[in-house]
Amino acid sequence: MSIGEQFGRLKESATDLGYRAGWAGVRHAPDGLARAAFDRIGGYAGRRHGGPEQLRRNLARVVGTTREQVPDDLVADAMRSYARYWYEAFRLPAQDLAETAATVDVPAPDRARLDAALSRGKGVILSLPHTGNWDMAGVWLVQNRASFATVAERLRPESLFNRFVEYRESLGFEIFPLSGGEQPPFGQLAARLREGKIVCLLGERDLARHGVPVTFFGEKTRMPAGSARLAIETGAALLPVHHWFTDAPGSMIGCGEEIDVSVGVEAATQALADAFAANIAAHPADWHMLQPLWESDWTDRQRARIVGDA
Helix, strand or coil: CCHHHHHHHHHHHHHHHHHHHHHHCCCCHHHHHHHHHHHHHHHHHHHHCCCHHHHHHHHHHHHCCCCHHHHHEEEEEEEECCCHHHHHHHHHCCCCHHHHCCCCCCCHHHHHHHEEEHCCCCEEEEEECCEEHHHHHHHHHHHHHEEEEEECCCCHHHHHHHHHHHHHHHCCEEEEEECCCCCHHHHHHHHHHHCCCEEEEEEECCCCCEEEEEEECCEEEEECCCHHHHHHHHHCCEEEEEEECCCCCCCCEEEEECCCCCCCCCHHHHHHHHHHHHHHHHHHHHCCCCCCCHHHCCCCHHHHHHHHHH
């Protein structure tokens, strides 16, 4: 085994240990003290050296300015929001999920929109970006409507992937691996939709050959095609969803108008991107996108892979 491989395995083991410590420790800590500690850590990370560079570049697109003109307070708030996501994720397995779901508010028109789609009996696809705490949104859905199926990206080491799967299954989610499973998840998700069930998918980043080119905040990127393709193939309703934080421990879910998929995969995915953009612009601090997203930010390696796969 090379030194590089040894270092990689050591890094994976350390990552797994860190997550294990988070789930083991945070759930037993006093809520007020632990929440305040994560808030301070997030604020510090957001202000140290101007905060994460890629986050600042991403937020510049959202607020329509240069990276230098992005308010420092917005970057700090974004990192506090990201820290809150991890705090809640580590704490969720030990909480009363019914009580936790009660902290989430869904406006009556949005509930009615979801229920109308469900009443058609053809299944519903809820597509959302990486905002707020998508696991908390899932808890509300399980406790107030029904369980749902989703996919999990395979992580390394395998023990960490298994830990995340167990965590989300403990919340009532049905998890299919994005890769490496007994069969590709598309068919399994389609089967659930044909049973009239719910599928939830994160939907604003797919830097691979299957990604659909879209314009997002005025620049080119790619987003997953799966939501639109599933809706077209099964007849399920496709609804854009957004989760954002209010005063702790509260949060909100917005459920948008159904996306018209009769226009095809590309146009439907663009319509989904437009819905995401409107919601992210309304709550920019709760968008947890710390990785390159737009074409102009892709690394040479990403660009070569995407162009080569096209």
